[in-house]
Amino acid sequence: MRYEAPGTIEEAATLLARESGIARVLAGGTDLLVQLRAGMIEPDLVVDVKRIPAMMDIVEENGGFRIGAGVSCARMGEHAALVAAWPGVVEGAELIGSTQVQGRATMTGNLCNCGPAADSVPGLVAAKAVATVVGPEGRREILVKDIPAGPGKSNLKKGEIVESIFLPKRPERSGDAYLRFIPRTEMDIAVVGVGVSLTLDADGTITEAGVGLGAVAPTVLDVEDAAKAIIGSKLDEAALEKLAAAASAACNPINDKRGTIEFRVDVAGVLAKRAAKIAYKRAGGK
Amino acid sequence: MAGNQEFDADRAQDFRVVGTRPARPDGMDKVTGKARFGADMNMPGQLIGKILRSPHPHARIKSIDASEALAMPGVKAVVTAEDFNADAKDRDVLTNIMARDKALYEGHAVAAVAATSRIKAQQALKRIKVNYEILPHVTDVDAAMQPDAPILHDDMFTQGLDEKPAKPSNINARHEFGHGDVEKGFAQADIVIERDFKTAATHQGYIEPHACVANVGADGMSELWVCTQGHFHVRSQCASLLGMDVSRLRVTASEIGGGFGGKTTVFIEPVALALSRKAGRPVKLVMTREEVFKASGPTASSSMRVKIGVKKDGTITAGEASLNYQGGAFPGAPADFGAMSAFACYDLENVKAVAFDVVTNRPKGAAYRAPGAPMSVFAVESVVDELAKEIGMDPFDLRLKNAARDGSKSSYGPKFGKIGLVACLEAAKAHPHYAAPLGPNQGRGVASGFWFNFGGETCSNLNVNEDGTITLAVGTPDIGGSRASMCIMVAEELEVPYERVRAIVADTSALGFNDTTEGSRVTFSSGMALIKAARKAKEEMCKRAAMMWDIPAEAVYWAEGAAHPSGPNAGDFEPMTIEEIAGSAAKTGGPIAGHHEYNADGAGVSFGTHIVDTEVDPETGYVKILRYTVVQDAGKAIHPDYVEGQFQGGAVQGIGWALNEEYIYGEDGRLQNATFLDYRLPVASDLPMIDTVIVEVPNPGHPYGVRGVGETGIVPPLAALANSVSAAAGVRLTDLPMSPPKVLKAIGATKLAAE
Numbered sequence A: 001m002r003y004e005a006p007g008t009i010e011e012a013a014t015l016l017a018r019e020s021g022i023a024r025v026l027a028g029g030t031d032l033l034v035q036l037r038a039g040m041i042e043p044d045l046v047v048d049v050k051r052i053p054a055m056m057d058i059v060e061e062n063g064g065f066r067i068g069a070g071v072s073c074a075r076m077g078e079h080a081a082l083v084a085a086w087p088g089v090v091e092g093a094e095l096i097g098s099t100q101v102q103g104r105a106t107m108t109g110n111l112c113n114c115g116p117a118a119d120s121v122p123g124l125v126a127a128k129a130v131a132t133v134v135g136p137e138g139r140r141e142i143l144v145k146d147i148p149a150g151p152g153k154s155n156l157k158k159g160e161i162v163e164s165i166f167l168p169k170r171p172e173r174s175g176d177a178y179l180r181f182i183p184r185t186e187m188d189i190a191v192v193g194v195g196v197s198l199t200l201d202a203d204g205t206i207t208e209a210g211v212g213l214g215a216v217a218p219t220v221l222d223v224e225d226a227a228k229a230i231i232g233s234k235l236d237e238a239a240l241e242k243l244a245a246a247a248s249a250a251c252n253p254i255n256d257k258r259g260t261i262e263f264r265v266d267v268a269g270v271l272a273k274r275a276a277k278i279a280y281k282r283a284g285g286k
Numbered sequence B: 001m002a003g004n005q006e007f008d009a010d011r012a013q014d015f016r017v018v019g020t021r022p023a024r025p026d027g028m029d030k031v032t033g034k035a036r037f038g039a040d041m042n043m044p045g046q047l048i049g050k051i052l053r054s055p056h057p058h059a060r061i062k063s064i065d066a067s068e069a070l071a072m073p074g075v076k077a078v079v080t081a082e083d084f085n086a087d088a089k090d091r092d093v094l095t096n097i098m099a100r101d102k103a104l105y106e107g108h109a110v111a112a113v114a115a116t117s118r119i120k121a122q123q124a125l126k127r128i129k130v131n132y133e134i135l136p137h138v139t140d141v142d143a144a145m146q147p148d149a150p151i152l153h154d155d156m157f158t159q160g161l162d163e164k165p166a167k168p169s170n171i172n173a174r175h176e177f178g179h180g181d182v183e184k185g186f187a188q189a190d191i192v193i194e195r196d197f198k199t200a201a202t203h204q205g206y207i208e209p210h211a212c213v214a215n216v217g218a219d220g221m222s223e224l225w226v227c228t229q230g231h232f233h234v235r236s237q238c239a240s241l242l243g244m245d246v247s248r249l250r251v252t253a254s255e256i257g258g259g260f261g262g263k264t265t266v267f268i269e270p271v272a273l274a275l276s277r278k279a280g281r282p283v284k285l286v287m288t289r290e291e292v293f294k295a296s297g298p299t300a301s302s303s304m305r306v307k308i309g310v311k312k313d314g315t316i317t318a319g320e321a322s323l324n325y326q327g328g329a330f331p332g333a334p335a336d337f338g339a340m341s342a343f344a345c346y347d348l349e350n351v352k353a354v355a356f357d358v359v360t361n362r363p364k365g366a367a368y369r370a371p372g373a374p375m376s377v378f379a380v381e382s383v384v385d386e387l388a389k390e391i392g393m394d395p396f397d398l399r400l401k402n403a404a405r406d407g408s409k410s411s412y413g414p415k416f417g418k419i420g421l422v423a424c425l426e427a428a429k430a431h432p433h434y435a436a437p438l439g440p441n442q443g444r445g446v447a448s449g450f451w452f453n454f455g456g457e458t459c460s461n462l463n464v465n466e467d468g469t470i471t472l473a474v475g476t477p478d479i480g481g482s483r484a485s486m487c488i489m490v491a492e493e494l495e496v497p498y499e500r501v502r503a504i505v506a507d508t509s510a511l512g513f514n515d516t517t518e519g520s521r522v523t524f525s526s527g528m529a530l531i532k533a534a535r536k537a538k539e540e541m542c543k544r545a546a547m548m549w550d551i552p553a554e555a556v557y558w559a560e561g562a563a564h565p566s567g568p569n570a571g572d573f574e575p576m577t578i579e580e581i582a583g584s585a586a587k588t589g590g591p592i593a594g595h596h597e598y599n600a601d602g603a604g605v606s607f608g609t610h611i612v613d614t615e616v617d618p619e620t621g622y623v624k625i626l627r628y629t630v631v632q633d634a635g636k637a638i639h640p641d642y643v644e645g646q647f648q649g650g651a652v653q654g655i656g657w658a659l660n661e662e663y664i665y666g667e668d669g670r671l672q673n674a675t676f677l678d679y680r681l682p683v684a685s686d687l688p689m690i691d692t693v694i695v696e697v698p699n700p701g702h703p704y705g706v707r708g709v710g711e712t713g714i715v716p717p718l719a720a721l722a723n724s725v726s727a728a729a730g731v732r733l734t735d736l737p738m739s740p741p742k743v744l745k746a747i748g749a750t751k752l753a754a755e
């Protein structure tokens, strides 16, 4: 196994593209190293991206935030302006593992690992976040929700690296929230995860919304019906019930050691309501 | 059960060291990382061992071809079943540590390799060719008892029946305990409740995986460094499994990162020795966490039925239990202990408990804290809770009315001596926790529990060093703070400061045989041995002082860490301190020591009562523990910190068992959750501070009144949690663990029924 730590993303992309065997990007390594040690993968090349300065910062851009793919979840939590604008996205990132894990783990790694239960992804999907990807054919932009293809499988092409994730400028009266269900209080994997982002008008009516659902399907879902269920409402009981029903209806889960199908379907609705209420409050709604 | 009358009530009036809380002697090394655990030992020239394990839950092993693996560079030895002593005493252990004709569970060892590195050993495993004939499997206890179930052992004919059955089955044995006539008792009852219960298999969850380093010398002299609860037992097992003399094997116990009963037997140790013997070099073997889950000794799962009858005034007229326990692929599920413990908290006229010990295609179970009791007590205490509600009686009052007391005939036969159940129930009932208000979706549960405790073979040494300090050699590994307790008891007896005494766990060549650290026995039996050893040393020191004073030994007594003349008639001498006596030992006859060896009798049984408040999220089934109080009889708490630690640890393990821990098997007979991510132990943030109340009803069988405290604490929580969650959720939960999907389903089911 070769280990490389290039200084630019172009070099990194070239190394990956040229490798004929199995190649992997290394960010925080909190998924990759675990998989290596468990013997799940045996890569021929590992390209560490943490020496690429352009990928290691959070930059304010046109009123939005560009989060470098190498930025740890802990650093996101320390960025006051980001936390103020996107508390839901940050709380997803800050639920990952423990304090120690968050010091290494990145949101992009969470995304590119393509686990259905990845905690930071539903919030990004709800936020309609966009990833910038660099590959042998140059730079392109892709919606975060389009990166995962299935458990452990991504839509990135050979040699492609995510450079950053962009969270757009927030209109006034916007808020977001992420909630997950685990049977314990920490160090567990989401049985259901829900991210809700919304924007209100002056009288508290929801004008825009996004709902991301995790752990209930092969990939994180962008549930447009759930968003539609609350747009135009002031998040009254009827809207909440419609939201819950839409969230539950979107689920396509499996029965496994972590939860049953019926449980996931039920709890997706419950958490969608609870997350929406928090997001609504954060947006200034009453 | 009734040991000698050892307890000295006068002495107990003025303990000076006993009951204090000095800093633990192993604490500094443990927090600075200097303590040496199983995997911290390395020997010059050592090889790394790895074990090839069956991927199938049940398969005939038709052939094993290791030639390719052996030809790989760096591979020094391969062992299979043939490398062990086929005449070993314990055939089940022999077959468990290395499969012989059949692999009996997923993870069953089939062969092992020693190589110059871990990677090489791992690669070699892939080159060992095993030809399996896959057989049908069974992992569920009820399914395994069906007449058409796949049979694990052709020679298993149920024991304990009136007649030997005609056909083999997976039921190894039937056990029955009780007295009176339960049918008559049920006829006298106003209300009879009968319920079915289930509990999942759980793992002890010790943080340190099994680890050892073995070195078999060219002359056959061997040493083994190992993380274990009982190095003497490891020695006898390994000597037998390898066909060697006990004296040729010296076993040293490392520091231990948890055991809870799971490290009372051998798994990898004989394999490391066999590899070392074959390779002629030391071999280190360390289990991965996955191996720990799949191939060490979890506890039994159970399927139970309990029936109890009660009069309106609260008199329990009869109790009956039928218990099916599966303990993995070999006999030994603690069904008998389950049956003995089920009704132990009650003084009953009519009681009957029948238990079946069943085998399935799962790893061979090992002990886990009060083995067998938590499950049956969960079932009984759940029904008692329901009965209390049914007749409108406070659950403590119902328990007090029927409680086992001094002299009660126990449900498993013998009469109880002095016991502390009533004291625990009364203390729990009077505790502010029991009167605290509850909010919506919250519930309170109470339950009691019992454990026998054990004495056993013990041999301890005490040496008075030349400066008057004291060193203790103990043969029972310290898994719960026993070194501190040993030092406290000796300091008490010799009336010297705690800091002057040091205890070490000696290796197997330094002491006579000691039973394993199990059965909550160490502070009781090794402690009593050291008190007696200290008394001998005291007598000897009085003799030495008498010699120097030239007065009769009878005219000298011991106090304040010094020899004193008994009165003016004996002579007018200043007290002679332990330092002075030790310093001049060379002139008075040489080193001063004390020792005691015996088969300790009189371990007092211990009872406990727990109270827990929970809140259930009615929309998700999530259970939050709000408050938890443990009340337990310790006889005498030598070091209260450790006693409280045992209470808390037992409660937490019981909480895990009740709420989220479980062995989950797929249709394919494979364990689905062999990681700490999916085997859900409670994490620190799941728990409130566990409050403790130490009740002290002295055990007559120990000079200071000690009862074992290590196990009872895990017995009540399953039932206490079930009673609490049932109250909070408004529906009776009878199937453990009460994971959120199950709780939510139960709530949903009752909602539908109510509509």
Ligand SMILES: Cc1cc2nc3c(=O)[nH]c(=O)nc-3n(C[C@H](O)[C@H](O)[C@H](O)COP(=O)(O)OP(=O)(O)OC[C@H]3O[C@@H](n4cnc5c(N)ncnc54)[C@H](O)[C@@H]3O)c2cc1C
Binding pocket: A024, A025, A026, A027, A028, A029, A030, A031, A032, A033, A034, A049, A069, A095, A096, A097, A098, A101, A104, A105, A106, A107, A108, A109, A110, A111, A112, A113, A117, A118, A119, A120, A156, A160, A161, A162, A163, A187, A188, A189, A190
């Ligand atoms: C103890 C522990 C607890 C955990 N708890 C949680 C949890 O609660 N919730 C949760 O969601 N996850 C959890 N995880 C998983 C893991 O920590 C997260 O998924 C984390 O966000 C991964 O980030 P990373 O930077 O460490 O990724 P890495 O391990 O470095 O990479 C993960 C994958 O993404 C690819 N990748 C990384 N960066 C890029 C890039 N820039 N471009 C293209 N591909 C890339 C890698 O090749 C790899 O396949 C836990 C892990 C551990 C060890």
